[in-house]
Amino acid sequence: xxxxxxxxxxxxxxxxxxxxxxxxxxxxxxxxxxxxxxxxxxxxxxxxxxxxxxxxxxxxxxxxxxxxxxxxxxxxxxxxxxxxxxxxxxxxxxxxxxxxxxxxxxxxxxxxxxxxxxxxxxxxxxxxxxxxxxxxxxxxxxxxxxxxxxxxxxxxxxxxxxxxxxxxxxxxxxxxxxxxxxxxxxxxxxxxxxxxxxxxxxxxxxxxxxxxxxxxxxxxxxxx
Numbered sequence: 315x316x317x318x319x320x321x322x323x324x325x326x327x328x329x330x331x332x333x334x335x336x337x338x339x340x341x342x343x344x345x346x347x348x349x350x351x352x353x354x355x356x357x358x359x360x361x362x363x364x365x366x367x368x369x370x371x372x373x374x375x376x377x378x379x380x381x382x383x384x385x386x387x388x389x390x391x392x393x394x395x396x397x398x399x400x401x402x403x404x405x406x407x408x409x410x411x412x413x414x415x416x417x418x419x420x421x422x423x424x425x426x427x428x429x430x431x432x433x434x435x436x437x438x439x440x441x442x443x444x445x446x447x448x449x450x451x452x453x454x455x456x457x458x459x460x461x462x463x464x465x466x467x468x469x470x471x472x473x474x475x476x477x478x479x480x481x482x483x484x485x486x487x488x489x490x491x492x493x494x495x496x497x498x499x500x501x502x503x504x505x506x507x508x509x510x511x512x513x514x515x516x517x518x519x520x521x522x523x524x525x526x527x528x529x530x531x532x533x534x535x536x537x538x
Contacts, residue, residue: 318477318510319345319368324377326363326533337363338374339533345512345526347477350504352524353514360533361514362482368512369402369480370394382477399428403471403509405481409463411455411470417442418451421470428474441469444506445499461492468499472507479503481513485520497523 326338338360345351353361366372367379370386379386381401386394398404411420421438430437442451445465455463464484471479481500485493497520503509504525513520521527529536 316347317344318347318382319512320378320380321364321368322378322380324364324367324374324379326360326367326372327375337533338367338530341377341530341533341535343528343535345510345528347510348504348508349525350500350511350523351513352521352527353512353530354516354521354527355514355530355536358532359530361530363533364530365480365482365512365514368478369404370397400474401477403474403476403479405464405467405471405479405484405513407483407486409455409467411463411466413455416452416454417447417458417466417469420455420466421473424470425473430474437473438469441473442466444472444502445469460487461495464488464492464496465499468503472503472509475507477510479509479511481511483514483516485515485517493517493520496520 321341321343324338324341325336328335328337341364353365355361363372367374373387386397389397412423415423418438421441422434425434425437442448445468447462447465450458450462485496488496500511501523504511515521
């Protein structure tokens with residue numbers, strides 16, 4: 315498998331009161347295409363910062379990041395936005411579903427944002443079936459459990475057929491049984507949709523599901 319993500323000598327420094335804080339220090343790592351990679355580390359270790367940089371939500375202070383052969387730090391803001399909308403899917407700890415839209419509408423709307431004009435309804439239904447919500451398509455977020463809402467968020471994130479899915483603590487608000495189901499779901503996505511999944515987690519169940527583990531401590535790479 316090819317390396318779809320290449321992070322080289324990345325540093326991220328934030329200004330803070332009275333000085334600076336180095337969230338990432340000379341991080342170099344490659345991530346294979348089509349697998350499930352886990353970013354782990356304690357709170358403040360830099361894993362979410364690294365995920366945001368990979369997802370073109372943030373820029374490194376120095377170093378380089380390649381996504382599928384493209385150096386994203388060289389892209390314009392418009393090009394970065396297009397990359398996020400078309401090539402990357404995001405799942406956050408807070409699902410952030412639109413409360414006035416049902417599950418189907420939430421997923422379909424994400425494809426509108428990605429500029430997809432045809433086949434949206436069929437793809438929305440397909441994605442909701444993949445996450446086991448074919449009978450809940452017309453339900454509003456408030457009518458769903460936390461686990462169901464998270465599955466809608468995953469369906470929404472993959473609807474535009476991204477190459478990469480980035481998930482930040484996707485099981486933090488779920489019980490252990492639902493976390494195990496999420497692990498199976500992410501595994502299925504790598505196999506059926508050929509998506510490269512990168513996620514941060516403290517959950518041991520999710521860690522065991524990964525093809526590889528990247529560990530950060532105090533902004534530095536510990537092990538791979």
